[in-house]
Amino acid sequence: MIQPINRDQAILSTKSVDATPMDLQIVTDLLDTLKAHQEECVGMAANMIGQTKRIIVVQMGIMPVAMINPKITKKIGPSPKSEGCLSLDGQRTVTRYHSITVKYLDQQFKPHTQQFTDFIAQIIQHEVDHCDGVLICTFSL
Template identity: 65%
Template sequence: MIKPINHDLTFLAQKAHPATTADRQIITDLLDTLAAHHDDCVGMAANMIGINKRIIVVQMGPFAVPLVNPKITHRANPHSVTEGCLSISGQKTTTRYQSITVSYLDRQFQPQQQTFTDWIAQIIQHELDHCEGILI
């Protein structure tokens, strides 16, 4: 189900709680909401739809991929970028890493580990900042 975008900075600044298998519907809602905003959004965290769980979805080419309880385990090559956000107005400059390795659970709650680079790595880092309550 498509959910409204949350703009409450106090809520967005809270650290997300780990997701469980009881949170499967959140994944579907995030994917639906991301698809509804495909013209202006390439990633979304659960708190952006008002749910304080550690779930993100990332548009990777033609596929939107959910990452449940993601954690960066390695990062390399920091650089400065300017980003915008659907939940927060304006653009801000921040540091991102060109390459990251992420451990996460997939949609079936199976453990995965993958290295991401460049644009996809930047999107994941932005969404993980949401999970940490970091406002960009």
């Protein structure tokens, strides 16, 4: 079900807890909400719909991919990037890494470890920051 976008900074700044199989409805809601906002959004975290669970969805080409309990285990090549967020007004410059390795669970709770680069890596970093209660702000290298 499409959910409203949360703009409450208290919820957005709260560190999310690990998701369990009982949280699969949140995955469905995130995928539906991402699709509804596909013109202006390429990724979402559960706290953007008011749920403090470690769940993100990322648009990878034509396929949205859900990542449950994502953890970035390796980062290579920092550089400044400009980002926006549906939950915040405006654009901000942040430090993102060109290449990352992520451990996560899929919707069947099967574990994966995968490397991502460029724009997909940037989206994942943004959404994992949401899971950690970190809002985009200006960073320096």
